[in-house]
Amino acid sequence: MxxxxxxxxxxxxxxxxxxxxxxxxxxxxxxxxxxxxxxxxxxxxxxxxxxxxxxxxxxxxxxxxxxxxxxxxxxxxxxxxxxxPTGLLTEHGAMMTGGFRVGQSLLITGATSSIGLIGVQIAKALGARQVIATTRSAGKRELLEGAGADVVVVTSEQNLTEAVLDATGGDGVDLVLDHVAGQTFADCLPATHVDGVVVNIGRLDKAESTIDIDALSYRHLRVFGVSFGFTRAAELGAVLSAAADQVGTAVSEGHVRxxxxxxxxxxxxxxxxxxxxxxxxxxxxxxxxx
Missing domain, CATH: 3.90.180.10 (Medium-chain alcohol dehydrogenases, catalytic domain)
Structure with a gap:
């Protein structure tokens, strides 16, 4: 340059x-x-x-x-x-890994992170029916709502699993983008719809998590972990290219920032x-x- x-x-x-x-x-x-x-x-x-x-x-x-x-x-x-770029490729790549389809409901944990906020916007831009976003601070509710979140769960005040089930009529969400890990990851499993998908992206809490295997197995869930690092150069390029192709218009129109x-x-x-x-x-x- x-x-x-x-x-x-x-x-x-x-x-x-x-x-x-x-x-x-x-x-x-x-x-x-x-x-x-x-x-x-x-x-x-x-x-x-x-x-x-x-x-x-x-x-x-x-x-x-x-x-x-x-x-x-x-x-x-x-x-x-x-x-x-990092938020764009990470969030879009995670959604594609989870098999996102128009009309699905999403749970995005740790959504007030700079990357999580991009995830909320991308989900809405690509046609998610409902986006549920979590934060530990009630003061950030408006920030998430401004990004497009339909439901905000304040995890310092609410039980994550119960709040998500209440917001989805007891069904749970179709797809989870988890940026937190730790206990939050475990709480996401029973909050996910039968045959749903949980994609772990980050570890804002800690890498270790103790889960209820019944919540995983009885709901027939699929769990993925993603890390779009530089060690897989071709994969990283494909993920960024796909994100630009599918979200570029939304970026141009100001829907994703x-x-x-x-x-x-x-x-x-x-x-x-x-x-x-x-x-x-x-x-x-x-x-x-x-």
Missing amino acids: PETMTALFGGTGPDWTVRQVPVPQPGYEFAGEVAAVGDGVDTPAVGDRVMGTTPESFAQFVLADHRHMVTIPAGLGYEDASAL ALVDSTYSLEDAAPAAARLRSHQAHGKIVLTVP
Whole structure:
């Protein structure tokens, strides 16, 4: 990406909270203009506006696999685009893994995370009949409702299983996107419809979970775990491409957006990191690179 343009990059929490350095080095999302392509690469082309994912993306120039970037949809600026790729590919990929179909009901746990919010929006954009979203904080109910959630479950005040069953007439949801794991994952099983699917995406709580096998077996549930990392380059490219194809229009029309908390220049990375560590940020923190 040429220095004469503004290249923008979206940061993710683990990069800064783990490294604890003044200037964050890794980063996993970016948006900008293609400056050069390798031999045999037809798309994208030099000059194209793209967003994508790759390690070490906090830089003026980013080296990325051409399969791991897509054209920025019309109407989307660099700041918004830079914060979208990880959530877009993760949530859409998880829904496709779960066999999502138009008219189904979804439960999205940990939905106030930046990625979970994108999942709520994608589910509604793709025709989910009902989206139930969870949060630990009652103060974030409006945030979820604004993203499109039909029902909000405040897990610090409500029993997750009972609340979901009440909201679905006792049937449970067709598909679960679980970002929390731990006890929440176990509570999702009896809240899922017979022959339904549970897809674990993240571990905001902890990786270990003790489940009731009866809830799994008697309901004939299918359980998947997904992690769209860089070790499977071809798979990651296919997941991102499919997400862009199926959700690109919704992004262009403003129905799917990453929540951006604040934007800093790269030279102000230290206060940006402090903002992230404060746990007061709602959504992504974006770094702009001149």
